[in-house]
Amino acid sequence: MNSDISWRFPYMNFHAHATTLERERLVRCLQREKEHKSRRLYFLEIMSTSKNVIVVGIIVILILINLEFVLRRLLDISSDPVYNPKARFGNEEQDGSISTIGTLYDNVLNVSTNAPVDLMTSSNVSFMNEQDAIQKARRRQVSHTCRKNNLGGTFTDLLKSSNHRLIVDEKYKLIYCSVPKIASTSWKRVLLVLRGVMNDTYDLSQSEINNKVAPRKLKYLRFYPAADVRRMLREFTKFLVVRDPFSRILSAFRNKLDPLSDFRNCDIWQKGIGMHILKKYKPWSLIAPSRPVFKRLVTPKGVVRYDLNMADFVKFLVDPLEKNDNEHWSEIHRLCSPCLVEYDIISKFTTLDADAEYILRLIHADSVVKFPSSIGSSPTNSSNTASIKSYFRDVPRGDLDKLYSRFQLDFELFGYENPDMGLS
Incomplete structure (x- = not known):
């Protein structure tokens, strides 16, 4: 111990000049320094091990997060009330x-x-x-x-x-x-x-x-x-x-197909869907003079009577053989x-x-x-x-x-x- 102190403090004649109190103080300093060095080495070892654990932990967390995202995408967010x-x-x-x-x-x-x-x-x-x-x-x-x-x-x-x-x-x-x-x-x-x-x-x-x-x-x-x-x-x-x-069905009829409609383009609808309905469900109405004539339509085949009513339109709407989903x-x-x-x-x-x-x-x-x-x-x-x-x-x-x-x-x-x- 004395030789170690003498090496650390060469300017001091330890044996000749140092008092007992000084020698004790110097000895304690050297002991504390050795203890600190030992603790630093131990701490570095722990940090090295902890760092590896932390890195692995972060990787695992990232994997779990991405796995959850992928699963939610695959399931099409079936638990989301907006889409379920x-x-x-x-x-x-x-x-x-x-x-x-x-x-x-x-x-x-x-x-x-x-x-x-x-x-x-x-x-x-x-x-x-x-x-x-x-x-x-x-x-x-x-x-x-x-x-x-x-x-x-x-x-x-x-x-x-x-x-x-x-x-x-x-x-x-x-x-x-x-x-x-x-x-x-x-x-x-x-x-x-x-x-x-x-x-x-x-x-x-x-x-x-x-x-x-x-x-x-x-x-x-x-x-x-x-x-x-x-x-x-x-x-x-x-x-x-x-x-x-x-009410909506009636509005569509009155606007597009009613003989009394004042809609500017109603003739297009009447010559198309309207005439189709009349020909299918009561073809005699196109020529029978006994029926009231609300309107006459000029068609490629000549002038025809057009007296479609709501009953005709409803018959068309409930016909399972018709494409009536306009x-x-x-x-x-x-x-x-x-x-x-x-x-x-x-x-x-x-x-x-x-x-x-x-x-x-x-x-x-x-x-x-x-x-x-x-x-x-x-x-x-x-x-x-x-x-x-x-x-x-x-x-x-x-x-x-x-x-x-x-x-x-x-x-x-x-x-x-x-x-x-x-x-x-």
Whole structure:
């Protein structure tokens, strides 16, 4: 020990000059240094081993994360309520919760809408609360009907469907299912203003919107890549507009096929589908002078009598041998897949204006565009009870029952009463 100290401290004559106290202090310093060196070596050994364990642990975690992602992709996210309506329906019916719309009104109050929160009036809050409750009840009706009929499906099923008519607005994160004869032209006007194509909802005619501008300027969900479709269905506000099925059928008839129609292009429909119906179900009416003549059509074979009525049209709609699924009278559930797509808002034709105001407020577009009136469209006054009874009274009971059977799911999904109540 003394020789070690002398080597470490050569300038000191340890034996000659150092006191006992100094020798003890120097000895303790040397001992502590040896102990520190031993501890450092031990710590380095531990760190080397721990580092290997940590690296292996990180690798295992990354593998598990990627494995979960791959499995979710392979299973097509079957547990996701957006793409597995059966699971979503069960949750909503049990606890009455709202999966998407439930937080939308909170966003209206908490997200900047170009107006401070304290400027939200009590009437606005009351309106939004009332509409939120209405929508909750409508969604529950759809959920119940889909569950009762064991309907639903996966995201893949939706991608395979070619019937849906979902229009997308990316800026306002909105998805709209366009159904003819239920204010579809009015909503296209709104969407074209939101996209900046039109400055005002009345800038273009109905024909220009439906046949020229909308097909070119509006974006449809079915043309997006699957990954974008999945994201939009999760994040965007989705809505459709529904109508009493018999009222919608009557509107289509009066607009397109009724001999008394004032629709500008009705002759095209009447010479095509209308004449086909007459030839098949009552060919004698084309020449029999005893029948009333509402209209004469000029056809390649000459002038013919055209006196199609609602009973003829219904017979065509319920004929299983006919291709009678034209979008103007095809079932809403076929066009919009409400048991596949989780719609946040279900607007009804009878509450169109209030529903539209609610939707535009939710997406913060109420200061940009107002929902237009029916001016410039083709209103037929087909929701009037008296009109429905008048047009359907000559339909044979058997055909009326078949018509209800065809549209029964729409009646149930959207909470419409059995037509017996309106036609008896």
